[in-house]
Amino acid sequence: MTVSTRLRRSRRDEGHGRPWMDPRDLWAESLAGVLARPVRSMLTTLGTVLGIGTLVITIGVAATAANQIVGRFDALTATSVSVVVPTPPPGSLDPALVGWSGVDAVRRLAGVESAAALSDSEDTANVQVRANEVIAPGTVSGQTMAVVSATASLPAAVRGTMSSGRFFDSGDIGRHARVAVLGDQAARLLGIDDVRRAPAVFFEGQSFTVIGVLGGFQREQRLSVSVILPPTTGADRMGLKDVTRVLVNTSLGAAGQVAHQAPIALSPGHGDSLTVLAPPDLSKAKKGVQGDVNGLFIVLGLVSLIVGAIGIANVTLVTVMERVGEIGLRRALGASRRQVAGQFLAESTTIGLLGGIVGASLGVLVVVCVAGAKQWTPVLDFRLALGAPAAGALVGLLAGLYPSLRAARMEPADALRSPS
Incomplete structure (x- = not known):
């Protein structure tokens, strides 16, 4: 028992009311409980490390891969415009809608890098x-x-x-x-x-x-x-007399404008008769890719996190059962149910916090290494990395609820009679 706790008990004995524990004492007791069994605590922390690390890695790699996919989509697809030219019916005396020289007019449009006409x-x-x-x-x-x-x-x-x-x-x-x-x-x-x-x-x-x-x-x-x-x-x-298709390559971001102007340049007055195939909106495509990939990996990360939480709960419950005698002694010396529950909650929360810190650090390191190996630009949400320790602490807190409540419900006499 710490000096501070003894002073609080002496104050109770002098009639100063219900005993209470200073938060610093609670933290010291919790840390002592964690360090008393270092191997078990390390293995328990490993579950949270894996859960938080997997969550950070999967979201980071997903965002990086989505950024790379969208970048390639931008470079290849978002700059390609095709114009389909209907051919005159057989025997028609109407002139062709687009002549071979019409490509020169398209090349002069702002944002056009290259263009060619095809006939098939x-x-x-x-x-x-x-x-x-x-x-x-x-x-x-x-x-x-x-x-x-x-x-x-x-x-x-x-x-x-x-x-x-x-x-x-x-x-x-x-x-x-x-x-x-x-x-x-x-x-x-x-x-x-x-x-x-x-x-x-x-x-x-x-x-x-x-x-x-x-x-x-x-x-x-x-x-x-x-x-x-x-x-x-x-x-x-x-x-093969008539142009059937016109292929246009544009600068990034100019495809929409060129798609609107190309039919007019190719066939003035008959632009509505041509069919333009333009790339979709890039912002929607980017959000769709990132949303799909992130959703998949978030589920995987949460499953790993749940596994870590179950590990903390199991080990905390075993710790409670092994420390029945200690719990009975504390209750007999005046510790309240709330103080006993708080101690075990603090221990499980500490384990979760440590796991969150280590897991987030390893996750960021893995994402950077994977991006470097693939020559990608790493995309990291630092809010996730900074919030991961808090998430680990929350997981530890939730995982320790049941074992803590079970410890708090023990009666001092029953606990002291139980074999330690």
Whole structure:
């Protein structure tokens, strides 16, 4: 018994009223109870460490991953705009809504980084293409792939790169040259890996010289299995006269404005007839990704925290049963039920507080290490890290309620008779 407590009891004996315990005495007794069994206290604290640490790690990693996902979404999807152009019905004498030169007007819009026009049709969607003119019996004579025509700015519009050779230019377009560029998958299927010897492809009874292979598509991946012709050659040889799609890449944040202006620039007076495919609102997408990921990991963290709370409750209850004699002695010396309950509540709260501090520290460290290993920007809510010790203390407090109440209900005589 501490000196302070003895002084309080002496004051009671002198008629100063009901005994009471100074908060400092309560803290000292609780700390002594925790330190009296260091191994058990450490193992009990470990449950809270795991719970708080898991909660901080999961929320931190979720926020970091969501930020990375949204960042990639911003870079690839939020800057892509497509304009679909309806084709005139067969036999119609009406002029095309969009001409090949309309792409130049789109490029002049503020916020546009690149743009290209494409022409495709159902008639050229499945064409038998061969890489040689000789048809040997019993062998596969070719591959079925799409044939399209496009402007010379297509590589930039699909964010692709030339893996071999070159793309056709304005000179090829002006000469109506019978040249073609293959998508990387189409070149692989046809067995063409080197264009320096000017290989040719054959389809629809015509030959075309392959001058390049385009790969690395970040947009319009289906073009990787296509034969791409200059617009003049496509119109002369395959009937691809009309623009069917316009691909536009914009600066970040300019997609909405460009999506509104592009139809007007492409077809003045008929912009309403064009269909614009623009990216969704980024703020809603970001909130949706973060909300879904955070919700999943919060559930996992709370489950771990509940496991830690159950561990504290079990160990505190065992501690109460082992200290029955001590409880009886304290009650016999004048300690009230409230003081006994307060002591065990303080012990469990102390364990939870220590677990919260250690768990939050480890959680922040793990989040930073994971972000560093992945070369991500760590996203941490410091309110969570600072509130984690309080959450750990609350978990310890709640976990110790039942054991504390059980200790407080013990009668001094019964407790003293029980074996310690």
